[in-house]
Amino acid sequence: MVDPTSSLGEDVDESNAPTCANCDEPILNSPTHRVVTWVEDEKARRRHFCSDECREEYDG
């Protein structure tokens, strides 16, 4: 059941949406949104992708 007026628990609008590291598209509550996290220089890093395809393209 989807209620279009209810929040999905995250306040994401176009101004603060993450962008895909591969294609630069803003990611707005995309069901295919992927987040890759890793640690570099003892800091948590995060990269967003709009889909598995972009994640694989970026890695490739």
Ligand SMILES: [Zn+2]
């Ligand atoms: Zn993308």
